[in-house]
Amino acid sequence: MDSLLSWLQLFDASFRLATPLLFAALAGLLSERSGIIDIGLEGKMLFSAFAGAAMATISGSPWQGLMVAVLAGMLFSLLHAFVCITHKGDQVVSGIAINMLALALSSILAQRLFSLGGMTPILSSEQRLPSLNLPSLIDKDDSWISLLYWKLLSGHNILVYVGFALVIALWLFFKFSPLGKRLYAAGQDPLALARAGVSVAATRYMALIAGGAICGLSGAYLSIGHGAGFFENMTVGKGFIALAALIFGKWHPIRVFGACLLFGFLEALTIRLQGLAIFGIDSLVPIQLIEILPYVLTLLVLAGFVGHSIAPKALGKS
Amino acid sequence: MSSAIPWWFDRLLLPLLNILLAFGACAIVLWIAGVDVLAGVQVMLQGALGSKEGISYTLYYATNFIFSGLGVALAWHAGLFNIGGEGQATMGGVGVAIVCLYFDNLPLFILMPLSLLTAASFAALWAFIPGWLNAYRGSHVVITTIMFNLIASSLLVYLLAGPLKAPQQMATVSQIFAESSWLPSMAQLAESFGLSLPNTPLNITFLWALVCCVLLYIYLWRSGIGYETRVVGFSHQGANFAGIKRKKIVMITMAISGALIGFIGLNEIQGNSHQLHVEFVAGFGFAGIAIALMGRNHPLGIVIASILFGVLYQGGSELAFSVDNIGNDIIMLLQGLVVLFCGALQWMLRPSLLRWLNVKVRQADVIAVKEVNRG
Numbered sequence: 131m132d133s134l135l136s137w138l139q140l141f142d143a144s145f146r147l148a149t150p151l152l153f154a155a156l157a158g159l160l161s162e163r164s165g166i167i168d169i170g171l172e173g174k175m176l177f178s179a180f181a182g183a184a185m186a187t188i189s190g191s192p193w194q195g196l197m198v199a200v201l202a203g204m205l206f207s208l209l210h211a212f213v214c215i216t217h218k219g220d221q222v223v224s225g226i227a228i229n230m231l232a233l234a235l236s237s238i239l240a241q242r243l244f245s246l247g248g249m250t251p252i253l254s255s256e257q258r259l260p261s262l263n264l265p266s267l268i269d270k271d272d273s274w275i276s277l278l279y280w281k282l283l284s285g286h287n288i289l290v291y292v293g294f295a296l297v298i299a300l301w302l303f304f305k306f307s308p309l310g311k312r313l314y315a316a317g318q319d320p321l322a323l324a325r326a327g328v329s330v331a332a333t334r335y336m337a338l339i340a341g342g343a344i345c346g347l348s349g350a351y352l353s354i355g356h357g358a359g360f361f362e363n364m365t366v367g368k369g370f371i372a373l374a375a376l377i378f379g380k381w382h383p384i385r386v387f388g389a390c391l392l393f394g395f396l397e398a399l400t401i402r403l404q405g406l407a408i409f410g411i412d413s414l415v416p417i418q419l420i421e422i423l424p425y426v427l428t429l430l431v432l433a434g435f436v437g438h439s440i441a442p443k444a445l446g447k448s
Numbered sequence: 449m450s451s452a453i454p455w456w457f458d459r460l461l462l463p464l465l466n467i468l469l470a471f472g473a474c475a476i477v478l479w480i481a482g483v484d485v486l487a488g489v490q491v492m493l494q495g496a497l498g499s500k501e502g503i504s505y506t507l508y509y510a511t512n513f514i515f516s517g518l519g520v521a522l523a524w525h526a527g528l529f530n531i532g533g534e535g536q537a538t539m540g541g542v543g544v545a546i547v548c549l550y551f552d553n554l555p556l557f558i559l560m561p562l563s564l565l566t567a568a569s570f571a572a573l574w575a576f577i578p579g580w581l582n583a584y585r586g587s588h589v590v591i592t593t594i595m596f597n598l599i600a601s602s603l604l605v606y607l608l609a610g611p612l613k614a615p616q617q618m619a620t621v622s623q624i625f626a627e628s629s630w631l632p633s634m635a636q637l638a639e640s641f642g643l644s645l646p647n648t649p650l651n652i653t654f655l656w657a658l659v660c661c662v663l664l665y666i667y668l669w670r671s672g673i674g675y676e677t678r679v680v681g682f683s684h685q686g687a688n689f690a691g692i693k694r695k696k697i698v699m700i701t702m703a704i705s706g707a708l709i710g711f712i713g714l715n716e717i718q719g720n721s722h723q724l725h726v727e728f729v730a731g732f733g734f735a736g737i738a739i740a741l742m743g744r745n746h747p748l749g750i751v752i753a754s755i756l757f758g759v760l761y762q763g764g765s766e767l768a769f770s771v772d773n774i775g776n777d778i779i780m781l782l783q784g785l786v787v788l789f790c791g792a793l794q795w796m797l798r799p800s801l802l803r804w805l806n807v808k809v810r811q812a813d814v815i816a817v818k819e820v821n822r823g
Contacts, residue, residue: 169594213788213792213793214792217792217795218795219791219792219794220791222531223529223737223741224788224792226531226737226791227787227791227792230734230780230783230784230787231781231784231785234778234781234784237774237777238774239481241774241777248777370594373594374595418603418605422599425596425599426599428591429595432581432588432591433581433585433587434586435585441588
């Protein structure tokens, strides 16, 4: 019983930690499927986390915060699109610039607005996005199915469910919608798309801006959903882990979801092992070894040692 | 019609305009954020160049920038984008620390080359693996070097939490090295020549950075392998036709690029803090991207860009004491804008500028034609 509960808690934490990765990875999916490399995920996530928290603090409404976070993500994506599509600039360099600018601007603005050493004030629970309790389909008792439902599936932040829905929506989008197929073609064979009379540039612009909005959700989740405020460099590389999840998930929505859950689980495990010595693992392997697993796995996949991850054909070639 | 674009257009005018654009944008952003830009610049310049001590600190920071700029530039010449500077610098520092901790009974003149070689080889290894993965498995260097950055930072935390941690210390730092293993500071060197310099972290590594600039110049433009490197960077196919082994060049280039960035460890660990600690790379590895772009991937340009960034870094830390604690963020902001305007948007101004210049040329042509007709 006890061990079942602690496993449930671990999976529960995995969901919470996977969500920001999921949004960012899905944002990257849209961008990279359309043929534009997106290593600015980290920066977009960070700046929208700041923008969301700042707005939630000022207005007192998490929903306005959410909106501003999404807008912030879109704005940075627009810059990326302007550089990469309009000016055919180097996509990696543009992404690096975005990461640097986001890091600098978020802490300069936070400092100027709130003078708290680069933080926003801590948000009260009304200023944060609410958690969602699932409808009482199942009675609360000690049966494992009830535990699964109430302990694992119910009670997460509302954005966690949005994330799940988005995975399915994107899968359907790519599978069935004409727009999704155009986007896919823009990253696979832009010339053919152009010959079919569709503007590759417009398709990519759209993909990037939509991706920016989704990336904004991941920032909002960090600062006004799961967390309660912004602090300097609060993403600490989550955007890069999302990038790894995108590659590990082979640029496919469902697989990316799986990759995010796996990486979220590994993160939950490291946090757990730092807290208390359960499972008897910590004495066998250092925590850092679990910490680097996502990167090592991604490297192995990239190198084609474990399966093979094939990037969109026209990725990075503008 | 102007037939050819003058040589100074792409090499001088456009880069300078881009740099101006970056600095201008930075000033505007700060002005909007309510920072008194002019007063800030004054504090910065005063702090960085107003005293011997300030200049000395400026050069100390410039040393790190030179190393990371050279590393990024070398990889760039082979068409590779090494953004693994953070990880490579970290590994360089680890190498230095291991030598200084375990071989501190050696005399300095043996220990110094030993730590130099160890820093180089640790960092080179960290860049060689992505190079190998690129050459033989086709993995994108950008992604692999990012992964290696993250792995290196975990490795450093692991080492400082366990094997290299100083006993009797709560903080995650290594033991302080024996004083006999410290690199001589420039103040000490100057003293042996009868000169007096203020006592700052500026150390002999600065001279080594300058030597590296010259060596890299010779390597790239005066050696066969450097020529091959540039051919590979220019065109994969061209390299194939010329019979150049691209795989070999990629791996060698990445290794040397990493080694150069690894020397940051010498400057920071053996030259300044004399112990390994978690945050010593502090963005210097990433800064190489901005330095290389601003310095046009040429050693001389890199030295100039590094000194400029050194001024900003030292001046920024002065600013951190006086204005609102945002000195370091301003440097990051400027770095981002330099990368944006000198890198990603480097050709943005070109078409309109050419059109603007062409109009003038055309008018001159018109006048010339008229004179011919009149004659």
